[in-house]
Amino acid sequence: MAFDMTAEEIRRIEALARSKSPLIVCDVDEVVLEFVAPFIRFLESREHEFRSDSFHLTGNIYVKNTGHPVEKKNISRFLNDFFAEHDGWQTPVSEARASLQSLEAEHGAEVVFLTAMPPRHHARRRGLLDAHGLTQPMIATEDAKGQALAVLLQTHPDRPVAFLDDLPANHLSILEAAPATLALHMMAYEPLRRHLPPLPDGVKSVKDWPQARTEISTFLANTAGLR
Incomplete structure:
Protein backbone atom coordinates (compact mmCIF):
# COMPACT_ATOMS: atom_id res chain seq x y z
CA MET A 1 0.00 0.00 0.00
CA PHE A 35 -16.68 17.59 4.36
CA VAL A 36 -19.76 18.30 2.24
CA ALA A 37 -20.75 21.57 3.94
CA PRO A 38 -17.26 23.13 3.71
CA PHE A 39 -16.83 21.79 0.16
CA ILE A 40 -20.05 23.58 -0.78
CA ARG A 41 -18.64 26.82 0.64
CA PHE A 42 -15.40 26.19 -1.25
CA LEU A 43 -17.35 25.78 -4.51
CA GLU A 44 -19.31 28.94 -3.88
CA SER A 45 -16.06 30.86 -3.43
CA ARG A 46 -15.27 29.78 -6.99
CA GLU A 47 -18.65 30.75 -8.46
CA HIS A 48 -20.07 27.22 -8.46
CA GLU A 49 -22.88 25.61 -6.51
CA PHE A 50 -23.78 22.18 -5.19
CA ARG A 51 -27.27 20.73 -5.50
CA SER A 52 -27.97 17.61 -3.46
CA ASP A 53 -30.04 15.86 -6.14
CA SER A 54 -28.26 12.51 -5.82
CA PHE A 55 -25.60 10.78 -3.73
CA HIS A 56 -22.80 11.64 -6.14
CA LEU A 57 -20.71 14.75 -6.73
CA THR A 58 -20.86 14.20 -10.50
CA GLY A 59 -24.01 15.84 -11.83
CA ASN A 60 -24.59 17.88 -8.67
CA ILE A 61 -22.09 20.70 -9.22
CA TYR A 62 -23.14 23.63 -11.45
CA VAL A 63 -21.65 26.85 -12.76
CA LYS A 64 -23.52 29.64 -10.97
CA ASN A 65 -23.87 32.13 -13.79
CA THR A 66 -24.91 29.61 -16.47
CA GLY A 67 -26.53 26.77 -14.52
CA HIS A 68 -24.52 24.27 -16.57
CA PRO A 69 -23.39 21.07 -14.84
CA VAL A 70 -19.66 20.61 -14.32
CA GLU A 71 -17.94 17.77 -16.17
CA LYS A 72 -16.44 14.91 -14.19
CA LYS A 73 -12.84 15.90 -15.03
CA ASN A 74 -13.42 19.36 -13.57
CA ILE A 75 -14.94 17.89 -10.41
CA SER A 76 -11.68 16.00 -9.89
CA ARG A 77 -9.84 19.29 -10.26
CA PHE A 78 -12.08 20.94 -7.66
CA LEU A 79 -11.45 18.08 -5.24
CA ASN A 80 -7.69 18.30 -5.76
CA ASP A 81 -7.81 22.05 -5.17
CA PHE A 82 -9.94 21.58 -2.07
CA PHE A 83 -7.63 18.98 -0.53
CA ALA A 84 -4.67 21.24 -1.23
CA GLU A 85 -6.18 23.78 1.19
CA HIS A 86 -8.75 21.76 3.13
CA ASP A 87 -7.27 22.72 6.48
CA GLY A 88 -8.64 26.20 5.91
CA TRP A 89 -12.18 24.91 5.37
CA GLN A 90 -12.90 21.77 7.39
Missing part, protein backbone atom coordinates in the same frame (compact mmCIF):
# COMPACT_ATOMS: atom_id res chain seq x y z
CA ALA A 2 1.17 3.52 -0.77
CA PHE A 3 1.58 5.59 2.39
CA ASP A 4 3.31 8.97 2.61
CA MET A 5 3.90 9.68 6.29
CA THR A 6 6.63 10.52 8.74
CA ALA A 7 8.77 7.91 10.46
CA GLU A 8 6.99 8.71 13.74
CA GLU A 9 3.55 8.12 12.20
CA ILE A 10 4.75 4.84 10.71
CA ARG A 11 6.00 3.80 14.16
CA ARG A 12 2.59 4.60 15.66
CA ILE A 13 0.78 2.57 13.00
CA GLU A 14 3.13 -0.38 13.46
CA ALA A 15 2.57 -0.31 17.23
CA LEU A 16 -1.17 -0.15 16.66
CA ALA A 17 -0.99 -3.20 14.39
CA ARG A 18 0.81 -5.22 17.11
CA SER A 19 -1.74 -4.39 19.81
CA LYS A 20 -4.46 -6.73 21.06
CA SER A 21 -6.70 -3.86 22.15
CA PRO A 22 -10.08 -3.21 20.52
CA LEU A 23 -9.69 -1.15 17.37
CA ILE A 24 -11.89 1.74 16.22
CA VAL A 25 -11.30 2.61 12.58
CA CYS A 26 -12.73 6.01 11.60
CA ASP A 27 -13.17 7.53 8.22
CA VAL A 28 -12.34 11.25 8.33
CA ASP A 29 -14.52 13.12 5.82
CA GLU A 30 -18.16 13.27 6.99
CA VAL A 31 -17.31 11.23 10.11
CA VAL A 32 -14.58 13.08 12.01
CA LEU A 33 -14.37 16.24 9.88
CA GLU A 34 -17.20 18.02 8.09
CA THR A 91 -13.91 21.60 11.05
CA PRO A 92 -14.65 18.63 13.35
CA VAL A 93 -18.00 16.87 13.41
CA SER A 94 -19.86 17.59 16.63
CA GLU A 95 -18.92 15.29 19.55
CA ALA A 96 -16.33 13.35 17.51
CA ARG A 97 -13.35 14.13 19.74
CA ALA A 98 -15.20 13.66 23.04
CA SER A 99 -16.78 10.39 21.88
CA LEU A 100 -13.48 8.87 20.79
CA GLN A 101 -11.75 9.93 23.98
CA SER A 102 -14.57 8.38 26.01
CA LEU A 103 -14.30 5.06 24.15
CA GLU A 104 -10.54 5.00 24.59
CA ALA A 105 -10.84 5.66 28.32
CA GLU A 106 -13.74 3.31 29.07
CA HIS A 107 -12.78 0.33 26.92
CA GLY A 108 -9.05 0.65 26.32
CA ALA A 109 -9.81 0.99 22.62
CA GLU A 110 -7.27 2.26 20.13
CA VAL A 111 -8.34 4.60 17.34
CA VAL A 112 -6.92 4.99 13.85
CA PHE A 113 -8.14 7.44 11.23
CA LEU A 114 -8.40 5.87 7.77
CA THR A 115 -8.95 8.53 5.14
CA ALA A 116 -9.47 7.99 1.42
CA MET A 117 -7.35 10.76 0.00
CA PRO A 118 -4.08 11.05 -1.92
CA PRO A 119 -1.24 10.28 0.51
CA ARG A 120 0.54 13.48 -0.58
CA HIS A 121 -2.01 15.41 1.51
CA HIS A 122 -1.20 13.40 4.65
CA ALA A 123 0.85 16.11 6.38
CA ARG A 124 -1.78 18.80 5.86
CA ARG A 125 -4.58 16.59 7.18
CA ARG A 126 -2.42 15.40 10.06
CA GLY A 127 -1.86 18.99 11.06
CA LEU A 128 -5.57 19.81 10.87
CA LEU A 129 -6.56 16.85 13.06
CA ASP A 130 -3.84 17.64 15.59
CA ALA A 131 -4.98 21.27 15.76
CA HIS A 132 -8.39 20.06 16.92
CA GLY A 133 -7.07 17.57 19.47
CA LEU A 134 -7.70 14.56 17.22
CA THR A 135 -4.21 13.20 17.70
CA GLN A 136 -4.74 9.50 17.01
CA PRO A 137 -2.64 7.92 14.20
CA MET A 138 -3.85 8.31 10.63
CA ILE A 139 -3.51 6.44 7.34
CA ALA A 140 -4.19 8.27 4.08
CA THR A 141 -4.61 5.90 1.14
CA GLU A 142 -6.40 5.60 -2.18
CA ASP A 143 -6.40 1.81 -1.90
CA ALA A 144 -9.39 -0.20 -0.67
CA LYS A 145 -9.96 0.35 3.04
CA GLY A 146 -10.23 -3.38 3.64
CA GLN A 147 -6.59 -3.71 2.56
CA ALA A 148 -5.51 -1.24 5.22
CA LEU A 149 -7.54 -3.03 7.89
CA ALA A 150 -6.04 -6.38 6.88
CA VAL A 151 -2.58 -4.94 7.54
CA LEU A 152 -3.68 -3.72 10.98
CA LEU A 153 -5.08 -7.17 11.85
CA GLN A 154 -2.15 -9.29 10.70
CA THR A 155 -0.81 -9.91 14.22
CA HIS A 156 -4.12 -10.23 16.08
CA PRO A 157 -6.89 -10.97 13.57
CA ASP A 158 -9.48 -11.62 16.29
CA ARG A 159 -9.28 -8.25 18.04
CA PRO A 160 -12.67 -6.47 18.11
CA VAL A 161 -13.08 -3.84 15.39
CA ALA A 162 -15.59 -1.02 14.98
CA PHE A 163 -15.64 0.88 11.69
CA LEU A 164 -17.33 4.18 10.82
CA ASP A 165 -17.66 5.51 7.28
CA ASP A 166 -20.13 7.39 5.06
CA LEU A 167 -19.71 5.31 1.89
CA PRO A 168 -21.37 1.89 1.45
CA ALA A 169 -18.53 0.65 -0.79
CA ASN A 170 -16.01 1.18 2.00
CA HIS A 171 -18.16 -0.87 4.37
CA LEU A 172 -18.22 -3.71 1.85
CA SER A 173 -14.43 -3.62 1.61
CA ILE A 174 -14.02 -3.66 5.40
CA LEU A 175 -16.53 -6.47 5.96
CA GLU A 176 -14.81 -8.60 3.34
CA ALA A 177 -11.55 -8.19 5.25
CA ALA A 178 -13.06 -8.63 8.73
CA PRO A 179 -16.67 -9.95 8.72
CA ALA A 180 -17.08 -9.63 12.51
CA THR A 181 -16.55 -5.86 12.39
CA LEU A 182 -19.18 -3.56 13.87
CA ALA A 183 -19.92 -1.45 10.78
CA LEU A 184 -21.62 1.90 11.39
CA HIS A 185 -22.69 4.27 8.67
CA MET A 186 -22.40 7.95 9.56
CA MET A 187 -22.89 11.06 7.42
CA ALA A 188 -22.61 14.54 8.88
CA TYR A 189 -24.35 16.28 5.95
CA GLU A 190 -27.97 15.34 6.54
CA PRO A 191 -29.48 16.43 3.15
CA LEU A 192 -27.62 13.65 1.32
CA ARG A 193 -29.02 10.87 3.49
CA ARG A 194 -32.23 10.66 1.48
CA HIS A 195 -30.19 9.74 -1.60
CA LEU A 196 -28.13 7.10 0.15
CA PRO A 197 -28.11 3.75 -1.70
CA PRO A 198 -29.04 0.66 0.33
CA LEU A 199 -26.48 -0.16 2.95
CA PRO A 200 -24.75 -3.55 2.76
CA ASP A 201 -26.02 -6.30 5.03
CA GLY A 202 -24.61 -5.96 8.50
CA VAL A 203 -24.14 -2.18 8.37
CA LYS A 204 -26.12 -0.05 10.82
CA SER A 205 -26.88 3.63 10.29
CA VAL A 206 -26.24 6.09 13.11
CA LYS A 207 -27.25 9.74 12.98
CA ASP A 208 -24.50 11.26 15.13
CA TRP A 209 -21.58 10.60 17.44
CA PRO A 210 -23.59 10.14 20.64
CA GLN A 211 -25.48 7.29 18.96
CA ALA A 212 -22.27 5.88 17.50
CA ARG A 213 -20.60 6.01 20.92
CA THR A 214 -23.46 4.02 22.45
CA GLU A 215 -23.33 1.38 19.70
CA ILE A 216 -19.56 0.99 19.94
CA SER A 217 -19.58 0.94 23.74
CA THR A 218 -22.19 -1.84 23.78
CA PHE A 219 -20.28 -3.81 21.16
CA LEU A 220 -16.99 -3.53 23.04
CA ALA A 221 -18.60 -4.43 26.34
CA ASN A 222 -20.16 -7.53 24.77
CA THR A 223 -16.89 -8.64 23.19
CA ALA A 224 -14.79 -7.99 26.29
CA GLY A 225 -15.72 -11.35 27.81
CA LEU A 226 -14.68 -13.17 24.65
CA ARG A 227 -11.08 -11.97 24.71
Whole structure:
Protein backbone atom coordinates (compact mmCIF):
# COMPACT_ATOMS: atom_id res chain seq x y z
CA MET A 1 0.00 0.00 0.00
CA ALA A 2 1.17 3.52 -0.77
CA PHE A 3 1.58 5.59 2.39
CA ASP A 4 3.31 8.97 2.61
CA MET A 5 3.90 9.68 6.29
CA THR A 6 6.63 10.52 8.74
CA ALA A 7 8.77 7.91 10.46
CA GLU A 8 6.99 8.71 13.74
CA GLU A 9 3.55 8.12 12.20
CA ILE A 10 4.75 4.84 10.71
CA ARG A 11 6.00 3.80 14.16
CA ARG A 12 2.59 4.60 15.66
CA ILE A 13 0.78 2.57 13.00
CA GLU A 14 3.13 -0.38 13.46
CA ALA A 15 2.57 -0.31 17.23
CA LEU A 16 -1.17 -0.15 16.66
CA ALA A 17 -0.99 -3.20 14.39
CA ARG A 18 0.81 -5.22 17.11
CA SER A 19 -1.74 -4.39 19.81
CA LYS A 20 -4.46 -6.73 21.06
CA SER A 21 -6.70 -3.86 22.15
CA PRO A 22 -10.08 -3.21 20.52
CA LEU A 23 -9.69 -1.15 17.37
CA ILE A 24 -11.89 1.74 16.22
CA VAL A 25 -11.30 2.61 12.58
CA CYS A 26 -12.73 6.01 11.60
CA ASP A 27 -13.17 7.53 8.22
CA VAL A 28 -12.34 11.25 8.33
CA ASP A 29 -14.52 13.12 5.82
CA GLU A 30 -18.16 13.27 6.99
CA VAL A 31 -17.31 11.23 10.11
CA VAL A 32 -14.58 13.08 12.01
CA LEU A 33 -14.37 16.24 9.88
CA GLU A 34 -17.20 18.02 8.09
CA PHE A 35 -16.68 17.59 4.36
CA VAL A 36 -19.76 18.30 2.24
CA ALA A 37 -20.75 21.57 3.94
CA PRO A 38 -17.26 23.13 3.71
CA PHE A 39 -16.83 21.79 0.16
CA ILE A 40 -20.05 23.58 -0.78
CA ARG A 41 -18.64 26.82 0.64
CA PHE A 42 -15.40 26.19 -1.25
CA LEU A 43 -17.35 25.78 -4.51
CA GLU A 44 -19.31 28.94 -3.88
CA SER A 45 -16.06 30.86 -3.43
CA ARG A 46 -15.27 29.78 -6.99
CA GLU A 47 -18.65 30.75 -8.46
CA HIS A 48 -20.07 27.22 -8.46
CA GLU A 49 -22.88 25.61 -6.51
CA PHE A 50 -23.78 22.18 -5.19
CA ARG A 51 -27.27 20.73 -5.50
CA SER A 52 -27.97 17.61 -3.46
CA ASP A 53 -30.04 15.86 -6.14
CA SER A 54 -28.26 12.51 -5.82
CA PHE A 55 -25.60 10.78 -3.73
CA HIS A 56 -22.80 11.64 -6.14
CA LEU A 57 -20.71 14.75 -6.73
CA THR A 58 -20.86 14.20 -10.50
CA GLY A 59 -24.01 15.84 -11.83
CA ASN A 60 -24.59 17.88 -8.67
CA ILE A 61 -22.09 20.70 -9.22
CA TYR A 62 -23.14 23.63 -11.45
CA VAL A 63 -21.65 26.85 -12.76
CA LYS A 64 -23.52 29.64 -10.97
CA ASN A 65 -23.87 32.13 -13.79
CA THR A 66 -24.91 29.61 -16.47
CA GLY A 67 -26.53 26.77 -14.52
CA HIS A 68 -24.52 24.27 -16.57
CA PRO A 69 -23.39 21.07 -14.84
CA VAL A 70 -19.66 20.61 -14.32
CA GLU A 71 -17.94 17.77 -16.17
CA LYS A 72 -16.44 14.91 -14.19
CA LYS A 73 -12.84 15.90 -15.03
CA ASN A 74 -13.42 19.36 -13.57
CA ILE A 75 -14.94 17.89 -10.41
CA SER A 76 -11.68 16.00 -9.89
CA ARG A 77 -9.84 19.29 -10.26
CA PHE A 78 -12.08 20.94 -7.66
CA LEU A 79 -11.45 18.08 -5.24
CA ASN A 80 -7.69 18.30 -5.76
CA ASP A 81 -7.81 22.05 -5.17
CA PHE A 82 -9.94 21.58 -2.07
CA PHE A 83 -7.63 18.98 -0.53
CA ALA A 84 -4.67 21.24 -1.23
CA GLU A 85 -6.18 23.78 1.19
CA HIS A 86 -8.75 21.76 3.13
CA ASP A 87 -7.27 22.72 6.48
CA GLY A 88 -8.64 26.20 5.91
CA TRP A 89 -12.18 24.91 5.37
CA GLN A 90 -12.90 21.77 7.39
CA THR A 91 -13.91 21.60 11.05
CA PRO A 92 -14.65 18.63 13.35
CA VAL A 93 -18.00 16.87 13.41
CA SER A 94 -19.86 17.59 16.63
CA GLU A 95 -18.92 15.29 19.55
CA ALA A 96 -16.33 13.35 17.51
CA ARG A 97 -13.35 14.13 19.74
CA ALA A 98 -15.20 13.66 23.04
CA SER A 99 -16.78 10.39 21.88
CA LEU A 100 -13.48 8.87 20.79
CA GLN A 101 -11.75 9.93 23.98
CA SER A 102 -14.57 8.38 26.01
CA LEU A 103 -14.30 5.06 24.15
CA GLU A 104 -10.54 5.00 24.59
CA ALA A 105 -10.84 5.66 28.32
CA GLU A 106 -13.74 3.31 29.07
CA HIS A 107 -12.78 0.33 26.92
CA GLY A 108 -9.05 0.65 26.32
CA ALA A 109 -9.81 0.99 22.62
CA GLU A 110 -7.27 2.26 20.13
CA VAL A 111 -8.34 4.60 17.34
CA VAL A 112 -6.92 4.99 13.85
CA PHE A 113 -8.14 7.44 11.23
CA LEU A 114 -8.40 5.87 7.77
CA THR A 115 -8.95 8.53 5.14
CA ALA A 116 -9.47 7.99 1.42
CA MET A 117 -7.35 10.76 0.00
CA PRO A 118 -4.08 11.05 -1.92
CA PRO A 119 -1.24 10.28 0.51
CA ARG A 120 0.54 13.48 -0.58
CA HIS A 121 -2.01 15.41 1.51
CA HIS A 122 -1.20 13.40 4.65
CA ALA A 123 0.85 16.11 6.38
CA ARG A 124 -1.78 18.80 5.86
CA ARG A 125 -4.58 16.59 7.18
CA ARG A 126 -2.42 15.40 10.06
CA GLY A 127 -1.86 18.99 11.06
CA LEU A 128 -5.57 19.81 10.87
CA LEU A 129 -6.56 16.85 13.06
CA ASP A 130 -3.84 17.64 15.59
CA ALA A 131 -4.98 21.27 15.76
CA HIS A 132 -8.39 20.06 16.92
CA GLY A 133 -7.07 17.57 19.47
CA LEU A 134 -7.70 14.56 17.22
CA THR A 135 -4.21 13.20 17.70
CA GLN A 136 -4.74 9.50 17.01
CA PRO A 137 -2.64 7.92 14.20
CA MET A 138 -3.85 8.31 10.63
CA ILE A 139 -3.51 6.44 7.34
CA ALA A 140 -4.19 8.27 4.08
CA THR A 141 -4.61 5.90 1.14
CA GLU A 142 -6.40 5.60 -2.18
CA ASP A 143 -6.40 1.81 -1.90
CA ALA A 144 -9.39 -0.20 -0.67
CA LYS A 145 -9.96 0.35 3.04
CA GLY A 146 -10.23 -3.38 3.64
CA GLN A 147 -6.59 -3.71 2.56
CA ALA A 148 -5.51 -1.24 5.22
CA LEU A 149 -7.54 -3.03 7.89
CA ALA A 150 -6.04 -6.38 6.88
CA VAL A 151 -2.58 -4.94 7.54
CA LEU A 152 -3.68 -3.72 10.98
CA LEU A 153 -5.08 -7.17 11.85
CA GLN A 154 -2.15 -9.29 10.70
CA THR A 155 -0.81 -9.91 14.22
CA HIS A 156 -4.12 -10.23 16.08
CA PRO A 157 -6.89 -10.97 13.57
CA ASP A 158 -9.48 -11.62 16.29
CA ARG A 159 -9.28 -8.25 18.04
CA PRO A 160 -12.67 -6.47 18.11
CA VAL A 161 -13.08 -3.84 15.39
CA ALA A 162 -15.59 -1.02 14.98
CA PHE A 163 -15.64 0.88 11.69
CA LEU A 164 -17.33 4.18 10.82
CA ASP A 165 -17.66 5.51 7.28
CA ASP A 166 -20.13 7.39 5.06
CA LEU A 167 -19.71 5.31 1.89
CA PRO A 168 -21.37 1.89 1.45
CA ALA A 169 -18.53 0.65 -0.79
CA ASN A 170 -16.01 1.18 2.00
CA HIS A 171 -18.16 -0.87 4.37
CA LEU A 172 -18.22 -3.71 1.85
CA SER A 173 -14.43 -3.62 1.61
CA ILE A 174 -14.02 -3.66 5.40
CA LEU A 175 -16.53 -6.47 5.96
CA GLU A 176 -14.81 -8.60 3.34
CA ALA A 177 -11.55 -8.19 5.25
CA ALA A 178 -13.06 -8.63 8.73
CA PRO A 179 -16.67 -9.95 8.72
CA ALA A 180 -17.08 -9.63 12.51
CA THR A 181 -16.55 -5.86 12.39
CA LEU A 182 -19.18 -3.56 13.87
CA ALA A 183 -19.92 -1.45 10.78
CA LEU A 184 -21.62 1.90 11.39
CA HIS A 185 -22.69 4.27 8.67
CA MET A 186 -22.40 7.95 9.56
CA MET A 187 -22.89 11.06 7.42
CA ALA A 188 -22.61 14.54 8.88
CA TYR A 189 -24.35 16.28 5.95
CA GLU A 190 -27.97 15.34 6.54
CA PRO A 191 -29.48 16.43 3.15
CA LEU A 192 -27.62 13.65 1.32
CA ARG A 193 -29.02 10.87 3.49
CA ARG A 194 -32.23 10.66 1.48
CA HIS A 195 -30.19 9.74 -1.60
CA LEU A 196 -28.13 7.10 0.15
CA PRO A 197 -28.11 3.75 -1.70
CA PRO A 198 -29.04 0.66 0.33
CA LEU A 199 -26.48 -0.16 2.95
CA PRO A 200 -24.75 -3.55 2.76
CA ASP A 201 -26.02 -6.30 5.03
CA GLY A 202 -24.61 -5.96 8.50
CA VAL A 203 -24.14 -2.18 8.37
CA LYS A 204 -26.12 -0.05 10.82
CA SER A 205 -26.88 3.63 10.29
CA VAL A 206 -26.24 6.09 13.11
CA LYS A 207 -27.25 9.74 12.98
CA ASP A 208 -24.50 11.26 15.13
CA TRP A 209 -21.58 10.60 17.44
CA PRO A 210 -23.59 10.14 20.64
CA GLN A 211 -25.48 7.29 18.96
CA ALA A 212 -22.27 5.88 17.50
CA ARG A 213 -20.60 6.01 20.92
CA THR A 214 -23.46 4.02 22.45
CA GLU A 215 -23.33 1.38 19.70
CA ILE A 216 -19.56 0.99 19.94
CA SER A 217 -19.58 0.94 23.74
CA THR A 218 -22.19 -1.84 23.78
CA PHE A 219 -20.28 -3.81 21.16
CA LEU A 220 -16.99 -3.53 23.04
CA ALA A 221 -18.60 -4.43 26.34
CA ASN A 222 -20.16 -7.53 24.77
CA THR A 223 -16.89 -8.64 23.19
CA ALA A 224 -14.79 -7.99 26.29
CA GLY A 225 -15.72 -11.35 27.81
CA LEU A 226 -14.68 -13.17 24.65
CA ARG A 227 -11.08 -11.97 24.71
